[in-house]
Amino acid sequence: MTLMERERELRRIDELLAHARAGEGATLLIEGTAGIGKTALLAAAADRAARQGVTSLNARGGELERDLAFAVVRQLFEARLRSESADVRDELLSGAVELAAPVFGMAPPGPDAGAVGAVVHGLYWLCSNLADRGPLLLAIDDAHWCDDASLRFVSHLARRVPELPVLLVLAARPALPGRADPVDRALSGVVPETVRLGPLSEQAVGALVRQDLSADAEDEFCRACARATAGNPFLLNEALIGLRADGVQPVAAEAHRIDALRPETLTRAVLTRLARLGPDAVRLARCVAVLGPAAELRRVAALAGLGLEQAADLVDALAHDGLVTAGSPVEFAHPLVRGAVYGDTAEALRAVAHKQVARLLEADAVPSEQLVPHLLAAAPDRDPWVVGELRVAAADALTRGAPELAAACLERALEEPPEAGLRAELLTGLGAALGMLNRTVEAADALRAALDLTSDLDRRIQITMDLGRLMVMTGQGHQALELFEGARRSSAARPGGVPRRILVNVAWGRLTAMEPPADWMRQLDAVAPQLGGDNDDDRMALSLLAFGGAATGDRSSAEVARLAALAGAGPLPPEPWILVNLASAALAITDHLPPALDLLDRGLEIARRLGDITSFAYLSVLRSHTAHYAGRLMEAEADAWAALSLAKAESQDAPLAAAVLVDALIDRGDLPGAQRILTEQGIDGDQPLSMLIAHFVHTARGRLRLGQNRPRDALADLLPCGEGLVAAGCVNPGFAAWRCPAALAHLALGDTSAAQKLVDEELALARTFGAPRAISAALRTAAQIEGGRAGIELLREAVTLLGGSPAQLERAQALVDYGSAVRRTGRRADAQEPLRQGLDLATRCGARALAQRASDELVAAGARPRRSVLSGPAALTASELRVAHMAAAGKTNREIAQALFVARRTVEVHLTSTYRKLGITSRQALREAIDHVTEPPADTPG
Numbered sequence: 029m030t031l032m033e034r035e036r037e038l039r040r041i042d043e044l045l046a047h048a049r050a051g052e053g054a055t056l057l058i059e060g061t062a063g064i065g066k067t068a069l070l071a072a073a074a075d076r077a078a079r080q081g082v083t084s085l086n087a088r089g090g091e092l093e094r095d096l097a098f099a100v101v102r103q104l105f106e107a108r109l110r111s112e113s114a115d116v117r118d119e120l121l122s123g124a125v126e127l128a129a130p131v132f133g134m135a136p137p138g139p140d141a142g143a144v145g146a147v148v149h150g151l152y153w154l155c156s157n158l159a160d161r162g163p164l165l166l167a168i169d170d171a172h173w174c175d176d177a178s179l180r181f182v183s184h185l186a187r188r189v190p191e192l193p194v195l196l197v198l199a200a201r202p203a204l205p206g207r208a209d210p211v212d213r214a215l216s217g218v219v220p221e222t223v224r225l226g227p228l229s230e231q232a233v234g235a236l237v238r239q240d241l242s243a244d245a246e247d248e249f250c251r252a253c254a255r256a257t258a259g260n261p262f263l264l265n266e267a268l269i270g271l272r273a274d275g276v277q278p279v280a281a282e283a284h285r286i287d288a289l290r291p292e293t294l295t296r297a298v299l300t301r302l303a304r305l306g307p308d309a310v311r312l313a314r315c316v317a318v319l320g321p322a323a324e325l326r327r328v329a330a331l332a333g334l335g336l337e338q339a340a341d342l343v344d345a346l347a348h349d350g351l352v353t354a355g356s357p358v359e360f361a362h363p364l365v366r367g368a369v370y371g372d373t374a375e376a377l378r379a380v381a382h383k384q385v386a387r388l389l390e391a392d393a394v395p396s397e398q399l400v401p402h403l404l405a406a407a408p409d410r411d412p413w414v415v416g417e418l419r420v421a422a423a424d425a426l427t428r429g430a431p432e433l434a435a436a437c438l439e440r441a442l443e444e445p446p447e448a449g450l451r452a453e454l455l456t457g458l459g460a461a462l463g464m465l466n467r468t469v470e471a472a473d474a475l476r477a478a479l480d481l482t483s484d485l486d487r488r489i490q491i492t493m494d495l496g497r498l499m500v501m502t503g504q505g506h507q508a509l510e511l512f513e514g515a516r517r518s519s520a521a522r523p524g525g526v527p528r529r530i531l532v533n534v535a536w537g538r539l540t541a542m543e544p545p546a547d548w549m550r551q552l553d554a555v556a557p558q559l560g561g562d563n564d565d566d567r568m569a570l571s572l573l574a575f576g577g578a579a580t581g582d583r584s585s586a587e588v589a590r591l592a593a594l595a596g597a598g599p600l601p602p603e604p605w606i607l608v609n610l611a612s613a614a615l616a617i618t619d620h621l622p623p624a625l626d627l628l629d630r631g632l633e634i635a636r637r638l639g640d641i642t643s644f645a646y647l648s649v650l651r652s653h654t655a656h657y658a659g660r661l662m663e664a665e666a667d668a669w670a671a672l673s674l675a676k677a678e679s680q681d682a683p684l685a686a687a688v689l690v691d692a693l694i695d696r697g698d699l700p701g702a703q704r705i706l707t708e709q710g711i712d713g714d715q716p717l718s719m720l721i722a723h724f725v726h727t728a729r730g731r732l733r734l735g736q737n738r739p740r741d742a743l744a745d746l747l748p749c750g751e752g753l754v755a756a757g758c759v760n761p762g763f764a765a766w767r768c769p770a771a772l773a774h775l776a777l778g779d780t781s782a783a784q785k786l787v788d789e790e791l792a793l794a795r796t797f798g799a800p801r802a803i804s805a806a807l808r809t810a811a812q813i814e815g816g817r818a819g820i821e822l823l824r825e826a827v828t829l830l831g832g833s834p835a836q837l838e839r840a841q842a843l844v845d846y847g848s849a850v851r852r853t854g855r856r857a858d859a860q861e862p863l864r865q866g867l868d869l870a871t872r873c874g875a876r877a878l879a880q881r882a883s884d885e886l887v888a889a890g891a892r893p894r895r896s897v898l899s900g901p902a903a904l905t906a907s908e909l910r911v912a913h914m915a916a917a918g919k920t921n922r923e924i925a926q927a928l929f930v931a932r933r934t935v936e937v938h939l940t941s942t943y944r945k946l947g948i949t950s951r952q953a954l955r956e957a958i959d960h961v962t963e964p965p966a967d968t969p970g
Contacts, residue, residue: 037223041073044195044221045080049163051933053189055218057211058199060225062364063262066199069225070167073197077165082195084165085158089173091363092320095401097430098131100168100178101151106132108158124153124926127639130428144464147177147429148184149639153926155185156192160922163193170363171198171211176432183214191931227259236261237278240268245278252283262362269350270297295368298351302369305345308334312342313351316358317370318381322398323357327388331381379407386417396421400437408443415446415454422457431464452481456491463498471498485522489515493533500540509537528565531555535572536606544757545576552576561594564607570595571607574614581760585798589618596627604631605643609650617762619799621658621834628654636927644929645674645681652688653724656695657801659837661874664692666906672709674929683711687724694731695837697877702732723749723764731769739773746770761794762802768809775813783813801835804842811845820849827862837878840869844882847889856889867893874906901958903945909958911938916955 044054058066074084087103109117109132121129128150129135158164166185168174174182182198189196198220203209228236234250257263267286276282302310315331316323329339346352353359360366370378383406386399400421403414422437438458446454455478462471475495482488492515499508512534519526531551538548552573559566574592577583592614601607608631615624628651635644652667668689675681686709693702706712711725726749733742750766758764767790774783791806804826811819811826823846830839843866851859867882886893904912914924921939925932943949946957 033226037069038072038076040221040223042076042080045073045077045082045163045165048165048193048195049080049082051191051193053192053194053196055186055189055215055220056195056197057215057220057222058197058225059202059222060199061260062201063260063362064225064227065261066225067169068261069223070169070197070199074165074167077195082163082165083158084167086167087169087178089168089170089175090320091173091366092401094173094175095404095433095436096175096397097177097425097428097433098147098181099175100171101131101181104166104168105151105154105158109134120154120157123923124639125150125157128154144180144429144431145641146639148181149641149929151181152184152188153922155194156932157922159193163195165195165197167197167199169199171200172209174210174214176210177430179210179214183216183218186215186218186220188931191933228254228261228264229259230254233257233259233264236264237268241272241278246280248280249278249283249286252286256286262364266297270301273301295371298365298368299372301349302346302351305342305349308332308338309342309345312339313346313369314373315381316352316360317366317373318378318402319357319385320401321357322385322389322394323359325356325358327385327392328358330388331384376407379405382406383409383414386414390417395424397424397433400433404436404440408445410444412447415441415444415450418444419454419457422461426461426464431461435461435465435467452478452487455481456494459494459498463494468498485519489519489527489530493529496533496537500537506541509534509541509543512537528555528569532565532568532572535569535576539572539576542756545580546582546757549573549576549580559594561598564601567595567598567601567611568607571610571614575610578614578617579758579760579763581763581793581797585618588614589620592618593620593623596623600630600634603643604634605646608647612650612654613763616654616657617760617799617802619657619801619833619835621654624654625651625658636929641674641929642676642681645671645685648674649681649684649688652685652692656688656691656837658834659840659869659873659875661692661696661837662906662909665689665696665874666910668692669907670928672705682709683725686711687728690728690732694728694735695873695875695878697875697880699732699735703736706732723753723758723766727764727766727769730766730773734769734773734776737776739776742773743770743777746773759793760797760802761790761806762797762799765790765802765805768805771809772812780813787813800829800833801838804830804835804838808842808845811849817853820846820853823849836869837873837875840866840873840875840878840882842866843869844878844885847882848885851885851889859889860886860891863889864891864893901946904942904958908938908942908945911935912942912954912958915939915951916958918951 041056044056047054058069060066070086074086077084085104085108087100089100093099109120112120117134121134126135127146128148131147131151155164155166168182171182182196185194186196198211198215200211203212230251233254234245234247237250237253238245253264253267257267271278271285274285276285302313312328312332312334315328319327319331325339325343326336328334328343329336332339334342343352343358344354347354350361351365353361360369373381382402386402386406389399389402396417399417403418403421406414418437418441422434422441425431425433425437435458438454438461442451442454442458445451455474459471459475459478462468462474465471472495475491475498479488479491479495482491492511496508496511496515499511512530516526516530516534519530535548535552539545549572552569555569556573559570561567561570570591574588574595577588577591592611595607595611596615608627612624612627612631615621615627628647631647632644632651634640635647648667648671652664652671655661655663655667668685671681671685672689675685686705690702690705693699693705703712706729711729726745730742730745730749733739733745746766746769749764750770753759753764753766761767767786771783771786771790774780774786787806787810791803791810794802794806807822807826807829811822813819814822823842826842827839827846830842833839843862847859847861847863847866850862863882863886867879867886870879870882883893901909911924911928914927915921919927921932921935925935928935942954946954948954948957
């Protein structure tokens with residue numbers, strides 16, 4: 029590296045800092061081998077930041093600290109937080125940041141503490157709140173030694189930092205060939221700015237040699253220094269220290285002396301310098317290496333068996349020789365020096381020393397977590413104290429959202445080993461921690477091992493339930509079902525019969541395995557009379573029965589609605605998404621749409637409170653689907669965008685979100701936009717999907733193909749989807765309306781017989797179930813096939829049936845279809861009123877294509893419909909309208925952003941656009957402008 033290259037890198041850092049000051053953050057990765065100058069470049073970046081008025085928050089990974097949960101995060105933020113006044117600190121820790129407060133010991137863990145996503149969500153908002161007070165430089169040195177919990181935050185932040193006034197800089201060594209690199213993993217999906225530090229040029233080495241040894245150093249000697257150290261600044265410095273100590277003159281004749289100072293001999297060189305200071309200094313240095321960040325002088329002295337004064341003198345000598353830095357705790361001048369000293373001690377002796385350190389720290393009453401790095405490095409010794417401390421540390425780690433540390437502690441406790449009676453408990457905890465980390469195979473292995481060691485029937489049942497749920501979540505529904513059934517059989521002889529929880533899990537397992545609902549509903553029906561809805565197991569059973577009845581249509585709409593309402597009436601369970609999913613779907617299918625939306629909103633509020641992005645995305649999908657049923661298309665579109673923006677690309681939520689968005693866009697009249705979503709999300713062709721997801725994708729895609737005048741392609745989606753649903757026993761039209769669009773596709777191809785067969789079946793099933801929306805949709809389709817006076821009577825029935833229905837889009841479609849049919853008979857005056865009503869409803873629903881058709885029909889009927897409004901609130905996007913309503917309700921930009929899981933800048937962009945479209949400049953004017961407009965409670969960040 030030349031001085032010119034170094035200046036170029038510094039100029040680029042200046043540019044990135046300037047962008048951060050303008051609100052456009054970035055991630056910078058400084059990569060280079062040990063000693064190459066990464067720390068020096070970070071220091072230079074901090075200096076440049078100070079000149080630009082950017083606050084630097086710094087942290088450094090360490091070999092021992094990587095076993096401490098959120099160690100790097102605490103280095104970054106804790107000192108800043110504690111330096112603020114109580115009022116400022118309370119403000120910084122308000123809102124979503126409360127989820128992260130336990131990380132800093134500034135709040136006790138709450139009842140919902142420990143959710144993995146919640147803590148990093150809270151930490152993101154802490155960073156955002158701090159950045160509001162001024163742009164930030166977050167600098168992490170030795171990021172390759174960053175603890176896993178902190179790396180999760182780095183990963184979360186790096187994806188969102190472009191919308192913050194923050195420059196995130198990571199300095200790390202390159203990954204070793206064939207080994208997973210933690211920094212690369214954390215930055216997966218992010219393209220950081222990258223600076224790769226190379227060695228010093230011969231010219232730069234020569235300048236340093238002449239500066240340090242003699243201005244008259246000869247060229248050949250300087251070139252020998254460059255060759256021997258490979259241009260590594262730290263190794264060069266170590267070489268120069270040794271040359272100076274040996275009195276070597278920097279002349280050509282002494283150049284051969286440099287060959288002995290190559291990088292591979294660094295350890296020998298360091299140990300030689302250390303040995304010169306005597307055996308006590310060697311012992312003390314080794315103790316400093318073992319103690320790591322806990323190397324306070326009194327602990328170093330105690331571990332080394334030295335007096336405090338003697339230890340202080342030896343530390344001074346080590347500092348004078350450039351091996352350690354002065355201060356407390358005692359630290360080595362460079363990680364390479366620590367590595368040389370630490371590695372010089374036999375592994376067995378290091379293990380003993382780490383156990384001694386753990387005891388020293390316990391005597392100082394430090395938190396159990398700080399003992400963990402030493403306990404993990406100590407040799408197993410059947411010590412109950414070790415097991416106990418690791419159990420405490422694991423439990424603490426889980427409450428602070430660090431399952432990585434919890435798993436490490438429990439694995440090490442099992443190696444100790446524990447007393448036989450504790451082993452099953454530790455394995456159960458390990459399975460839970462590994463499950464939180466999505467290490468599902470290992471989690472399942474741990475739970476199976478715990479099951480083998482457990483004789484108590486109640487504990488066996490609980491472990492079986494945990495293992496089965498884990499397998500369901502990983503797509504192993506059939507294997508989970510075997511476990512659940514085994515638990516059911518083993519508990520059948522118990523007094524009182526099979527516990528309700530087992531029956532619920534068996535039913536859920538069968539549902540996810542796509543077994544016909546009628547099979548598993550029979551078992552729940554046996555206990556249905558005793559279900560009072562006053563506990564989580566009862567409510568889950570009720571929601572399953574409601575969902576099963578809604579999917580099969582084998583019980584009345586009224587009965588399904590009663591079961592679903594009872595399931596959703598009480599407090600939601602800690603992990604509510606399953607109950608909310610099942611009960612809200614049943615309510616929606618029975619046309620109880622406001623209660624369904626209310627239940628979904630309750631679930632979404634819990635997800636917001638917990639910072640649970642995954643559940644928020646999934647429930648947003650369900651809300652979009654339900655809002656679509658209700659004809660609240662702006663909400664449906666906004667919810668779907670929210671889900672799609674948050675869903676992980678590799679998860680099943682992404683195609684679900686895309687499907688409901690396509691559905692909303694079709695009825696919004698945006699067929700090109702719907703096609704674009706299919707293409708961008710990669711679901712425009714064949715791909716393996718579970719039936720629970722496939723019917724969303726295939727029905728949406730079939731509807732789009734129909735709208736694109738591609739009836740054969742529509743049938744290619746709809747018919748196989750329908751066959752799968754029928755085979756699974758899910759025949760109710762309200763569950764998945766595939767027959768009507770398939771009938772219309774057949775009709776477009778001239779196959780009236782096939783169309784009639786499908787619509788007759790649809791109408792019969794819909795009438796049996798009794799939900800008006802599905803009946804109306806079948807009647808409208810039948811009317812298209814029938815035509816003439818008979819068709820008009822079918823449409824009249826649909827309009828009458830939907831009087832007062834919350835299914836506003838279906839009512840609008842029925843009115844427009846009916847008015848259009850009447851107009852075609854020549855009764856233009858009679859057609860105008862249903863068409864006006866249909867136009868009004870379609871406009872309020874946001875169904876632009878239907879509204880345009882109604883308007884055209886009114887013109888043909890001799891009326892003069894009002895013009896479509898293209899300005900004012902009607903010009904707002906779904907996202908803008910939602911943000912506008914929240915702002916008008918008095919929420920701050922930060923509160924809106926936290927509630928929607930978007931960056932504050934996204935909120936600002938939406939409000940700026942909204943103000944421009946409405947021609948206003950204040951929140952008061954905003955309230956007046958949109959007061960009459962339906963509020964969409966979901967969002968897209970784009």
